[in-house]
Amino acid sequence: MKPVLHVLTGPTAVGKTEWALRWAERNGAEIVSCDSLLFYRGMDLGTAKPTAAERARVPHHLIDICAATERMDVTRYLAAARAAVQDILARGRRVLVAGGSGFYLKAFFAPVADAVEVAPAIRDEVAALGLEAALERLRTLNPGGLGSLDTANQRRVSRALERCLASGRTIDELAAEFARQPSAFADCTVLITRLDREANDLARRIDQRVASMVQEGLVDEVRRLRAMGFEKNPSAALAIGYREVIAVLDGRLPESALAAEIAGNTRALVKKQRTWFRTQLPPHRVLPAAELQSEADLFAGELTSTLP
Numbered sequence: 001m002k003p004v005l006h007v008l009t010g011p012t013a014v015g016k017t018e019w020a021l022r023w024a025e026r027n028g029a030e031i032v033s034c035d036s037l038l039f040y041r042g043m044d045l046g047t048a049k050p051t052a053a054e055r056a057r058v059p060h061h062l063i064d065i066c067a068a069t070e071r072m073d074v075t076r077y078l079a080a081a082r083a084a085v086q087d088i089l090a091r092g093r094r095v096l097v098a099g100g101s102g103f104y105l106k107a108f109f110a111p112v113a114d115a116v117e118v119a120p121a122i123r124d125e126v127a128a129l130g131l132e133a134a135l136e137r138l139r140t141l142n143p144g145g146l147g148s149l150d151t152a153n154q155r156r157v158s159r160a161l162e163r164c165l166a167s168g169r170t171i172d173e174l175a176a177e178f179a180r181q182p183s184a185f186a187d188c189t190v191l192i193t194r195l196d197r198e199a200n201d202l203a204r205r206i207d208q209r210v211a212s213m214v215q216e217g218l219v220d221e222v223r224r225l226r227a228m229g230f231e232k233n234p235s236a237a238l239a240i241g242y243r244e245v246i247a248v249l250d251g252r253l254p255e256s257a258l259a260a261e262i263a264g265n266t267r268a269l270v271k272k273q274r275t276w277f278r279t280q281l282p283p284h285r286v287l288p289a290a291e292l293q294s295e296a297d298l299f300a301g302e303l304t305s306t307l308p
Contacts, residue, residue, distance in 0.1 A: 002189045003089050006299055007097040009034070009105055009277070010195035011270040013205045015289045017050055019195065020098040022295035024058040027096075030088045032081055033062040034099030034108075037239055039077075040068040042225055045218045046241035048209060061088070068230035075113045077104050078184050085185070102276040109190050109282050111181035114174065118166045126158050126165070134161050142170045192284035193298050194277055201290055203267060210241075210263045219245055219255075240265045 008020050024031055037047040041064045061084040088095050106112050131154045141164045150156050163174055222245040231237040244261045247253035
């Protein structure tokens with residue numbers, strides 16, 4: 001039989017942390033984080049990172065694995081997640097993946113990264129090009145067209161050009177090859193449960209979480225991270241909670257408006273998360289977090305996703 005991966009997801013502030021802890025304690029599981037900001041050391045309050053006491057209850061993986069100045073990508077995450085899962089299963093423990101970051105979550109049920117290795121020299125060459133020059137080069141390499149590529153997005157154009165140059169193949173050829181790839185966890189059975197809440201309830205929880213972050217010292221946390229140079233890593237410095245504090249420190253936002261700004265941006269994020277969950281997740285259960293009575297209900301009668 002295939003080993004089973006249990007996945008608990010849902011929007012920000014829905015209550016994943018506590019329910020994940022309860023289920024893991026009851027079922028002899030260890031938690032693999034699937035949150036794109038918990039990787040970073042020192043980013044604690046603004047990410048609602050599980051506390052030391054919470055992590056003492058259940059072993060956690062892929063939290064605090066790199067400096068906030070260091071960029072993380074899905075390829076690196078995939079390798080680390082695969083190693084963590086294999087280690088947990090080898091010790092006879094269960095795996096609970098917990099988090100709501102869509103692209104990293106997708107790694108457990110679909111291919112997310114191709115095998116093309118881009119040499120530093122190619123990255124440097126492409127980085128020196130402006131958008132128009134990169135597009136011109138890309139069109140030359142792709143006489144059949146650029147498909148659905150967002151040609152106004154500098155980052156996506158650059159990544160496409162890097163891969164074409166590194167592989168010697170067209171965008172269409174690379175896409176076809178990517179579609180044939182199996183998931184990195186195709187050798188596992190993946191069970192997914194999504195928690196959700198009524199909109200007003202979730203908005204209230206977001207307001208409470210943000211108020212607690214600010215009260216406990218979020219501004220000081222960002223000052224420390226800024227002194228360390230975390231703005232060199234856009235994934236960290238532009239994250240909700242951190243970019244708003246930077247605006248306060250730069251005088252672009254009054255501190256009295258900080259909590260409301262973070263909460264408003266978090267609610268907008270939740271809207272995007274819900275759309276992603278509905279359209280991108282394979283078949284899964286959706287449970288109302290406010291009505292849960294026991295952690296035993298989380299995966300009872302769960303649907304099995306079909307992995308490519």
